[in-house]
Amino acid sequence: MKRFALCLFFLAFILFTAACEDDNKAAQVNESAKPTEQAAPMKSAVLTVSALSESPVLAAAVKSGSLPSLDKRIPAQEDVMVEAVVEEIGKYGGEWRMPWKGPNDRWTIGKPTEEALFRFKADGSGVEPNVAKSYEVNADSTEFTIHLRKGMKWSDGVPFTADDVIFYWEHMLTKETFGKKIYDAYYSVDPVTGAKALAEVTKVDDYTFKVKHKYPSVLFLERVAIDNKWFFAPAHFQKTILPEFVGEEKALEIAKQWGFKDVKTFLVETGYYYWIYPQIPTLRAWHAKNDPNSDVFVMERNPYYWKVDGQGKQLPYIDRINLKKIQDPNQSLLDTLAGNYDLNQFSFSDFTVLKENEKRGDYRVLQWTNTAWSSTGVELNQTTEDPRYRTLFQDIRFREALSVAVNRTEISEIITNGLGKPQQASVPKGLVGYQEGWDKQWANYDVARANKLLDEIGLTKRDKNNFRTFSDGSDLALTFHNDSTTVAPFMELIKKYYEAVGIKTDLKIVDQGTLQDLKYANKVQAFPVSVNLVNVAYRPDELVPLRVLTPWLGHYGLYTQSQGKEGVKPEGDVAKILENWDKVKAAKNQEEIVKWSNEIIKLHQKNQWVIGYTGPTPSLTVVKNNLKNVPKEIVDIDEFRNLGHAHPAQFFFK
Numbered sequence: 001m002k003r004f005a006l007c008l009f010f011l012a013f014i015l016f017t018a019a020c021e022d023d024n025k026a027a028q029v030n031e032s033a034k035p036t037e038q039a040a041p042m043k044s045a046v047l048t049v050s051a052l053s054e055s056p057v058l059a060a061a062v063k064s065g066s067l068p069s070l071d072k073r074i075p076a077q078e079d080v081m082v083e084a085v086v087e088e089i090g091k092y093g094g095e096w097r098m099p100w101k102g103p104n105d106r107w108t109i110g111k112p113t114e115e116a117l118f119r120f121k122a123d124g125s126g127v128e129p130n131v132a133k134s135y136e137v138n139a140d141s142t143e144f145t146i147h148l149r150k151g152m153k154w155s156d157g158v159p160f161t162a163d164d165v166i167f168y169w170e171h172m173l174t175k176e177t178f179g180k181k182i183y184d185a186y187y188s189v190d191p192v193t194g195a196k197a198l199a200e201v202t203k204v205d206d207y208t209f210k211v212k213h214k215y216p217s218v219l220f221l222e223r224v225a226i227d228n229k230w231f232f233a234p235a236h237f238q239k240t241i242l243p244e245f246v247g248e249e250k251a252l253e254i255a256k257q258w259g260f261k262d263v264k265t266f267l268v269e270t271g272y273y274y275w276i277y278p279q280i281p282t283l284r285a286w287h288a289k290n291d292p293n294s295d296v297f298v299m300e301r302n303p304y305y306w307k308v309d310g311q312g313k314q315l316p317y318i319d320r321i322n323l324k325k326i327q328d329p330n331q332s333l334l335d336t337l338a339g340n341y342d343l344n345q346f347s348f349s350d351f352t353v354l355k356e357n358e359k360r361g362d363y364r365v366l367q368w369t370n371t372a373w374s375s376t377g378v379e380l381n382q383t384t385e386d387p388r389y390r391t392l393f394q395d396i397r398f399r400e401a402l403s404v405a406v407n408r409t410e411i412s413e414i415i416t417n418g419l420g421k422p423q424q425a426s427v428p429k430g431l432v433g434y435q436e437g438w439d440k441q442w443a444n445y446d447v448a449r450a451n452k453l454l455d456e457i458g459l460t461k462r463d464k465n466n467f468r469t470f471s472d473g474s475d476l477a478l479t480f481h482n483d484s485t486t487v488a489p490f491m492e493l494i495k496k497y498y499e500a501v502g503i504k505t506d507l508k509i510v511d512q513g514t515l516q517d518l519k520y521a522n523k524v525q526a527f528p529v530s531v532n533l534v535n536v537a538y539r540p541d542e543l544v545p546l547r548v549l550t551p552w553l554g555h556y557g558l559y560t561q562s563q564g565k566e567g568v569k570p571e572g573d574v575a576k577i578l579e580n581w582d583k584v585k586a587a588k589n590q591e592e593i594v595k596w597s598n599e600i601i602k603l604h605q606k607n608q609w610v611i612g613y614t615g616p617t618p619s620l621t622v623v624k625n626n627l628k629n630v631p632k633e634i635v636d637i638d639e640f641r642n643l644g645h646a647h648p649a650q651f652f653f654k
Contacts, residue, residue, distance in 0.1 A: 052312045055092045057319060058303050068157070070314060073304045079133055079149040081307045083650055086629040089309055090317040090652030096627075097342045099332045100323045103292040104512065106273050109299065109323055111644040113275060113284040116229035117146070118221050120640045122631075124534060127225045131232070131283060133207075140588070141216045142188070148207040153304040154234050154281035162209045167235035169201045171244060173228070178271025179264070181561065184546060184585075185223035188213035191586035194579075216588050222538050226639050233271065234281040241270060285316040285649040297323040307649060317652035329485070337361050342624045342653075345643065347486060348375060348419050348617035362625050367618035368636035370532070374425040374612025375416055376490050377530035378402070378480070382609065383554035383568040385522045388470055396607060397453045403442035403611050405450035406497040411613045415490050425530050425612025426605070432535050432594060433601030439615065442608065450501045459502070468502035477504040480526045483512045487528045494528070519548050520558070527551035531610050532637060537584055537597045539639045543604060544581045545570055552609040573603045628654045 054070045061067035074080050100108040119130040135146045152160045187196040197214035204210055224231060243251040255266035274280045278288040286299035299321040307315045326332055336344045339361040354365050380393040392398050408422030426438035459468040469476050495505040518524045533539045541549050545556035556574055558567030570578055583596040619636040629650045636642055
């Protein structure tokens with residue numbers, strides 16, 4: 001836990017230090033420079049060895065004439081990306097075994113293999129070029145010139161150029177062909193009126209494009225790294241399936257050949273979840289080899305991958321990834337204990353059994369930093385469709401009652417094995433937005449206080465089972481929804497405590513797709529979850545109602561997402577959050593970003609829309625002892641792409 005605190009402190013130090021940088025000079029930024037600081041030009045990391053080498057499997061293919069030589073498959077020497085290794089230069093070979101639940105579990109392999117235009121640095125202090133080679137930013141952060149890598153190719157050998165970026169922008173993103181609205185990152189905000197303006201994206205030459213904003217967009221690169229990781233698509237492939245190019249009738253015919261009933265679903269799968277389909281070219285280290293519905297889904301080394309290690313050895317080291325389909329979540333744990341997977345990830349609830357079996361399973365348990373506000377918690381939908389519940393949930397006294405009615409010490413010991421400190425959901429110490437004393441707010445176990453608050457609200461009537469009812473005598477029951485059975489032990493305890501003060505409580509488990517449908521239909525009343533983000537300026541949509549995502553904000557998010565056409569109009573402090581977010585977006589420097597981000601956090605502290613019972617716990621990554629170059633410590637969070645933040649292309653078997 002000390003390592004956890006130190007990691008968070010170091011991260012915060014860097015983030016706050018960035019706020020003091022001079023924002024008045026134009027910046028020339030490359031692979032080693034911070035994107036938002038105004039720094040002098042710095043030399044890019046370039047390959048310093050003349051000899052390149054590759055996997056024996058690929059060398060044999062070159063020798064047979066079935067594959068071009070390595071120098072013709074990767075970028076020019078000055079543009080090839082040199083990836084730092086965690087421990088040592090690796091060896092080629094091996095198969096990385098992991099479990100997954102099938103195609104709907106696509107992010108299990110999506111994040112580890114993802115290659116974004118920009119990615120977060122290892123210490124989380126900002127972004128660095130990845131697919132991009134370098135970039136320049138003008139003085140007021142309205143114009144970003146982005147350079148690509150000359151000679152870089154898709155996995156089928158077709159050149160990757162600025163045309164793939166422009167095609168994605170003009171024919172996919174702005175036309176919303178893959179089911180996503182234009183990402184918030186591409187809008188800048190007028191600092192005076194709050195009006196939003198969409199960016200302009202233009203080609204400069206084959207390996208350069210420009211993004212121009214009407215107003216300053218200081219965090220544009222960080223937001224792209226989160227909102228729109230891949231700011232590109234294989235134009236040569238997409239032209240063969242998009243209705244704009246082949247016509248609606250032909251597109252439907254192709255969709256059915258792929259096994260889809262309609263064009264809309266087909267385009268979402270091939271435009272957004274493309275990495276699980278072997279027909280689609282990729283820039284990733286491994287590309288899909290077979291049908292994702294297979295019992296074992298295989299991803300094989302990309303022979304055109306554009307990264308090497310410091311000795312000029314083309315990455316990745318590992319030949320392929322084998323994903324075994326499992327139906328029962330318990331099978332994942334049992335197989336891991338038996339040593340049948342090379343890498344797998346778990347929640348804190350499995351900590352004890354995993355540690356007890358380390359030697360027998362021939363693995364090590366890594367504890368990676370988690371930036372969650374709490375490890376156990378609940379959220380109440382502030383826009384839930386029933387007006388009686390909506391009024392109740394919006395009453396701060398009800399939220400306080402649910403907070404103090406629970407014995408956090410028992411939750412900590414039983415659910416987190418003591419790893420999660422008994423406390424309120426709050427920004428962890430060391431991160432932007434930390435407020436002294438917040439973790440103690442409404443954190444004392446006080447049944448008398450809970451009952452007093454519930455009585456003050458007017459919930460004084462009881463039914464024959466002694467559960468509280470609404471004032472008119474109608475039933476009152478909290479119904480929680482979730483898509484995982486792993487929350488059941490926690491919810492059993494919550495049910496016990498809530499019902500002890502007269503609040504009847506139920507839990508419904510549904511599949512992930514159904515849960516999403518229920519969210520959009522405003523049918524999710526309550527949810528056992530907590531906020532997990534490193535910086536609201538980087539990832540606002542858990543705290544700011546920009547879309548239908550986090551349960552507490554409900555259809556406030558739909559209102560913003562639909563530009564007022566649907567949903568519930570934000571009022572009061574929720575409206576103030578959006579006002580502060582517009583100020584973050586319109587900020588001219590890091591100091592203003594931190595200032596208005598803190599105002600958003602303070603509104604959350606005031607209202608405690610997210611109720612937490614235990615502090616953050618480490619995320620657990622189980623690694624076979626012969627799998628090397630897996631970092632002992634990283635910040636494991638979605639913004640940084642979780643396991644992908646460990647840069648798996650440099651993993652190897654020893």
